[in-house]
Amino acid sequence: MSTGLIGKKLGMTRLFNAEGLSIPVTVIEAGPARVAQLKTKESDGYSALQLAFGEKKHPNKPELGHAAKAGFSGRAFRTLKEFKPGPGEYSPGQVITVEIFSAGEKISVSGVSKGRGTAGVMKRHGFAGGRATHGCLTPRSAGSIGCAADPSRVFPGKKMAGHYGAAKVTVKNLLVVDVRPEYGVILVKGAVPGPNGGALFLTKN
Secondary structure, eight states, X not given: OOSEEEEEEEEEEEEEOTTOOEEXXXXXXXXXXXXXXXXXXXXXXXXXXXEEEEEOSSOOHHHHHHHHHTTOTTOOXXXXXXXXXXXXXXXXXXXXXXXXXXTTOEEEEEEEOOOOOEEOHHHHHOOXXXXXXXXXXXXXXXXXXXXXXXXXXOXXXXXXXXXXXXXXXXXXXXXXXXXXXXXXXXXXXSOOSSOTTOEEEEEEO
């Protein structure tokens, strides 16, 4: 059994439990993923299970050749990801489904957060901003950044305006509320990074 799976974020909804409480959940299309390559200590120096998810529309020759080794000639994989192999035997082309997860367990979900371009300090870091009255002309500016005669420079790491989002984010210990193999989806409690349709990597804790 693989220790992880590749998926796609479908969106958020809510479920009601037996007590009538509303639980916010994210619906993730997890798999089916195929084993693209088996990495072993003898040939690669480490053990890993390379899974493939989705199909690429405009592949190049190396991508086609890599997929052909797994038994998929004429096609290429859209997303590849390595996971630690769990117990069991694996072979190229083997299908891994959402059934490796079960309701009640906790998993980690990784993805690329939504890109927000260049953002100011209030949006990027949650600064309070300037006064909203008495003629303040810069209510959303960062204000003083602390440089003067000494030390006469800005220290690295200072929170300032700049590129925000579009970075890898991992949310740990998300509760699996339900697994629905007939639809190929898994429902986890809470939010996960990325936009709807974005690739996600699910890993067992």
